[in-house]
Amino acid sequence: MTMEERPQPATAPSLSEATRVWARIGLLSFGGPAGQIALMHRELVDERKWVSESRFLHALNFCMLLPGPEAQQLATYIGWLLHGWRGGVVAGTLFVLPGFLVILLLSTLYTLFGETSLLAGIFYGLKAAVLVIVVEALLRVGRRSLKSTLARFLALAAFLALFLFSTPFPLVILTAGLIGLFVSRARPGLIAGPTGHGSASTDDLAPPAPASLSGALKTIAIWGGLWLLPFLVIAILSPGGAYAEITAFFSKMAVVTFGGAYAVLAYVGQQAVGHFGWLAPGEMLDGLGLAETTPGPLVLVLSFVGFLAGYRNPGLLYPLGGGFAGAFLATWVTFVPCFLWIFLGAPHIEKLRNKPALNGALTAISAAVVGVILNLAIWFSLHVLFREMQAVALGPLRLDLPLASSLDPYALVLSVVAGYLLLRLHLSIPLVLGICAAAGLAILHFSA
Template sequence: MDRRTPSFGEALAVWAKIGILSFGGPAGQIALMHRVLVDEKKWMDEKRYLAALNFCMLLPGPEAMQLATYAGWSLHGWRGGLAAGTLFVLPGALVVLILSMIYAAFGQVPVVAALFFGIKAAVLAIVIEALLRVAKRALKHASDWWIAGLAFLALYVFAIPFPLIILAAALFGFFRVSTAAPETAVTTTPVPWRQTASTLALWLALWLVPLGLIILCFGRDHVFAQTALFFSKLAVVTFGGAYAVLSYMAQQAVENFGWLTAPQMIDGLGLAETTPGPLILVTEFVGYMAGYRNAGGMWGGIAAALITLWMTFTPCFLWIMAGAPYIERLHNMPRLSGALAAVTAAVVGVILNLTVWFALHVLFATLTRTRFGLVPEFSSLDPAALSLSVIAAIALFAFHRGIIRTLLLTAILGLAWKSLF
């Protein structure tokens, strides 16, 4: 592969493009970055991309955002990582903040709700496309298919915690006997421990010093301190992405803190699902509602939202900036590489679980949780949502339309449907 290193300005434009187009949750975002970085720009090869993806899957926090941060770091060091990670989050964060302000002030706006109705249907098709792309590249052996299938069943049917599934896959991959031919070792440059220690110290300070100052200035019981502490804790336990911690976050935000109601929490998830950026941006909506209700309206909401963003994403930069120099060493550790390959296969099952979860919530109004997972009430099928999803799938698969064109198409159709009916 003919790889080249772009200028910082050229890369900056691509990071901004990825941030604006990053609809569809982690599956769509990972596929989008693969298409741009590996297939189109050729800034990363397949092996390095998957090694970085495997590493990010093991970290707490949004894996797609961390993958973008690593890609930026691999090209231009810390400033590239900072630029790529920030631009991945910023467009969606601005949209979620604006929509949160409108929502808190006026409630659901019919026009916006109608547009989101169409967008959500398109996102379902985008997620399915991304699932197929990732599966095609990750499932190379029969055992990989078994791992993916078992991971899906473990999550969907038995509700086994995501970290246990990842651990089981990693152990299987570690001890699996590889039938592939040995690969040439990749030359790596030793990383001085002082460099790692200084990187850890810097990012820990950027994360924890503001946390301490907020508590010191406002007191532990103030909503700013509560949001800072809560989302700092959440940033450490969000293994498996936002879906893995949504129920815990909703319970704490609604029942313990009283920052918002359960219906508002669901609406916030809808906002995050249909805007660019990681799904964990739903925390920004929760933070805004907390500040809006408990710290003096709009400006309190904006302050709490910014605090939430800082405490949610600063740890992500910490994990990548400290760990990125060691990712290349995975090439020289066959057993560890095998473990991470098995993790990648398991993640296909995780993405399938998210795809099914998303499809059920888009297409059906009534769902029942049984011992075998969520089961829809088929009489509650929304024909309009199904029709729009089929249209989006045809646009993507048959006519190969881009993500933005497909989203615009279904958004307009959704608005027209809601206007007529």
């Protein structure tokens, strides 16, 4: 990537207009990656038509292969497509910032009072609306991606691999890509169906800035330097406390977090409790609960861990200031690498759009992504509609299935209402979220 603004196509929004939309997406991005990808698809592809379906899926396929939160990286990628590196920084930052501020507030309340029931009621209602958004996105993306028998088979296979066998997420995507690559060379029409993945000639965006060695070196110098900046600041200021450990540990997590937050939560919890002593047993689950009820990536749970680490090991700072510093450091070294991956890789990925064999691979990955979203949608719906899960052994398989007796009738009714408002009456997402949030607060109050 070069650090220069790329020319804008006639259909592109202004940067100020895009900034307002990215802020809106950041504020409404509840529900983990499935809900966030669904929201972006609705806002950017369906309603505003800023990017085409093929360009959206092309970017998503690449982001699925990267470490870190794929939804935030997708926002960064599309922001870069629209307005160069400045657009990527705006989109990626605004996707994270609202959730970070909320998790900072909730972490403060948690440490000072141990009580967030009011916000829990609000977010209880929000989850029901997000469930409908996820289902709607699944249907839309499925209709547009599954245009051949092989594509539908790959989607089903990806879902079963994740749901039944807990296959590593990157392995599913890579396998689908290899299948698409080989099939497209042997029988080009078998995977693409009647329309294919799309090409630059049918897209509405001007080509992005070309990949170059000088641009790549500049990107590594700038974003790699920003990634390492906290290490230099800590070394100069010598504040004591847990700050150096926080920075080093979460920098390592930024490189290995393939498949989202759940892929590393067990390891982070084990290290934070057993090795570093930052958290007490059970507090990792409290942090996950807080992160699930905030906008932004679920991996913001790491900000909660960083807050507690800094709060309890503040060094020269006061405990609350130490908590803020710890949360900021954990967030910085978690998300700055995401900008590095996108700005370094996106120009090369865009060059591949005109390669027929690679378009076949991306078509296969798009089909697998439908299975991934289906798996996320089912996981999310089970945790919204049921209060308890149980491990069930089916031969060599062990599945987490809901207890029928733990069905939450209020969540079920809220989800049905949200579906009617959004899918039948076509009310706006903010209005539906507001209605469900108020209903969730009322349910919590009257059922207490």
